[in-house]
Each structure stands twice: as C-alpha cells, then as structure tokens.
Amino acid sequence: MIALSLSACDKEATGQVAAVVNGEEITLQEINAELGSAAIPEGVDKKLVQQAALQRIVERRLLAQAARDDELDKTPDYLLRERQLRDALLVQLMGQRAERALKVPGEQEIDKFIADNPVMFAERKILAVDRIQFAMPKNVDQLKALENDHSMEAVAARLKQMGIEFRRDATQIDSAALGQQRLQQIRALPAGEPFVVPENGVVTVGVVTGERAEPVPAANARPMAVQAIRNKQMSETMQQRLKQSRTSAEIQYQPGFAPAPEKGTPTKK
Structure with a gap:
C-alpha cells in the first residue's frame, strides 16, 4: 500500500498531463476528446475553453472515484452496462x-x-401516412392473418382479436428514406390497401393518405x-x-432464444 501511494504521488501535472486527480492522470488528449469536433468561435480564448473542458473531466472523475468508493463498479448493473458501452465503442x-x-x-x-x-x-415526395405499429410477435406466422385485411380498420380489429397491443397515429414519411423499390411496391397496391413493413423488431402497417413534392435542389x-x-x-x-x-463463431442458444432460420438456410440438427 505504501508503494502504491508513493507511485501515485510521483505523478505530476506536466507535459501531456493536464491534471492529476487522486493519482489518476487527465491528459491533453482527453481534453481534446472532450471538446470533440466542436468549433471554437473566433476570438474566444482557446485556453479558457480547454480549462472549462478540463474542469468537467475533473468533476466527472471525482464523482466516478466516489462511485467506486461506494463499490458501484462491482454491481451487476455496472458490469452489464460496461460491456454494452465497450462493445458499442x-x-x-x-x-x-x-x-x-x-x-x-x-x-x-x-x-x-x-x-x-x-x-x-x-422526384422526392413527403408522404402522409395513417400508421399502425406494434412489436414483432414471437410467432411471425401471425402476420399472415393480415393478408386478409384490406383496410386499416380491419388491421386494427385483427390485432385486437389476437391480443396484440399497437399504436396508431398519423405521420409523414420521406420517400428518400423508403427508397425506390419500396415506394414502387407501395404505389402498386390498390387504393386504401395497407402495406406491411417488418423491420428491426417492429411491424409497421400503413396507408398513404396524401403526398407533396419536395424535390432536392440541384x-x-x-x-x-x-x-x-x-x-x-x-x-x-x-x-x-x-x-x-458469424461464419467462424460458435454460438449456443438456450431453447426458445434462437432466431428463426432465414428462408433457404438449412437448419442444424
């Protein structure tokens, strides 16, 4: 413990080290990362901006050290979030x-x-859409029942019958976000016929109720x-x-958690 204490005392705020907080260094690189790509207005003292950024880091570091003193870094919630943040980074x-x-x-x-x-x-358009959204059901085959529903009211009634909670609202969709192929598929439907888009765990059902032209300037x-x-x-x-x-990985799923096999993909026995 004495050796560790002496090692901490040896650290000095010099060179690339802007500050030392209870033995933990804060570098100029950390300050630059704190500032990110923010443009410093002309005429503003850059040193003052760096000092303000350093103080934010110092305060955050002090609170983090206090949290470790409370052993929050040993809790399951911390370990879970640490892994999420590490993976995302x-x-x-x-x-x-x-x-x-x-x-x-x-x-x-x-x-x-x-x-x-x-x-x-x-030819960019902004589409007015009557929309229903709900979470993807565990049994994807349930979505086939919507093929027999030819209006938003029929879809809403079907979902209530199946006990699926949903949200209905009026929204706007940019044709640029839809893309050429999907927009053509929607326009090919009969008037009032709902389109169904399952994506990212959410099912969107909608009917285009109007549109306006919003071309992008040349x-x-x-x-x-x-x-x-x-x-x-x-x-x-x-x-x-x-x-x-994925090809080289070994992944084991608990029964009931494995994703549904893609069409045309052979399943392993």
Whole structure:
C-alpha cells in the first residue's frame, strides 16, 4: 500500500498531463476528446475553453472515484452496462476505420446513383401516412392473418382479436428514406390497401393518405448522393465483416432464444 501511494504521488501535472486527480492522470488528449469536433468561435480564448473542458473531466472523475468508493463498479448493473458501452465503442471505432478506407465515388457513379434513385432527388415526395405499429410477435406466422385485411380498420380489429397491443397515429414519411423499390411496391397496391413493413423488431402497417413534392435542389443533389453512396458502402462493409465473424463463431442458444432460420438456410440438427 505504501508503494502504491508513493507511485501515485510521483505523478505530476506536466507535459501531456493536464491534471492529476487522486493519482489518476487527465491528459491533453482527453481534453481534446472532450471538446470533440466542436468549433471554437473566433476570438474566444482557446485556453479558457480547454480549462472549462478540463474542469468537467475533473468533476466527472471525482464523482466516478466516489462511485467506486461506494463499490458501484462491482454491481451487476455496472458490469452489464460496461460491456454494452465497450462493445458499442469497439463497433464505432471499427466503423470509423472502415469509413476512412472507403473509396471516393467518381462523377459517373454519382450521376448514375442520382438517375437510379429519383425519389431521393428530383422526384422526392413527403408522404402522409395513417400508421399502425406494434412489436414483432414471437410467432411471425401471425402476420399472415393480415393478408386478409384490406383496410386499416380491419388491421386494427385483427390485432385486437389476437391480443396484440399497437399504436396508431398519423405521420409523414420521406420517400428518400423508403427508397425506390419500396415506394414502387407501395404505389402498386390498390387504393386504401395497407402495406406491411417488418423491420428491426417492429411491424409497421400503413396507408398513404396524401403526398407533396419536395424535390432536392440541384446544388444539393451531388453532395447528398456522395453521402448516400458512402453510407451504402459502409453498410456493405460492416455486413461483410459481420458475415465473416458469424461464419467462424460458435454460438449456443438456450431453447426458445434462437432466431428463426432465414428462408433457404438449412437448419442444424
């Protein structure tokens, strides 16, 4: 204990170390991370901004040390959240590294993307939608019953009959978010026929009740296309990495927790 105490006392606020709080160093790198990408207004003393950021870190560090004195870092809740944050941070850093490696789209690729996705640009629409949303049921086959319902009232009645809680509201959907293919599928439905979109554990049922044109100005189209192309590249990169990891991983599920097999995917005996 004496040796540890002396080691803590040896730490000094010098060089890259802006402060030492009960033996824990706070570096200039931490201050820069605290400030992030925030632009410092012209004429403002940068040193004062750094000092303010340092004080926020010092106060947070003192409270964190007090929490450890109370042994909160040994509770199940802390350990669970620590793992969640660690996983999320690693995925975020992986994404940032992958983004730096993305190729810059060329002029022809940008022009083709704009031409192939008019609902994102010149033909962009804002759709008024009567919407019902509910959590994906454990038995996905229950959704097949909605195929016989040809109005929102019929869908609502069916869900009540099945004992599924739902929320109904009026909302707006950007055609750019829907994408060309999904918008075409919705427009191909008879008037008043609900569309069903199961995604990310939530089922959305809706009917388009109106729309207005919101074309993207030509000056903004190309930067938006570049970002959309990069987002698509990023998604494909991360999905490929996930596929590789899943292929080599050994995953065991408790009965009842395994995901439903995808169509065309053989199940293991």
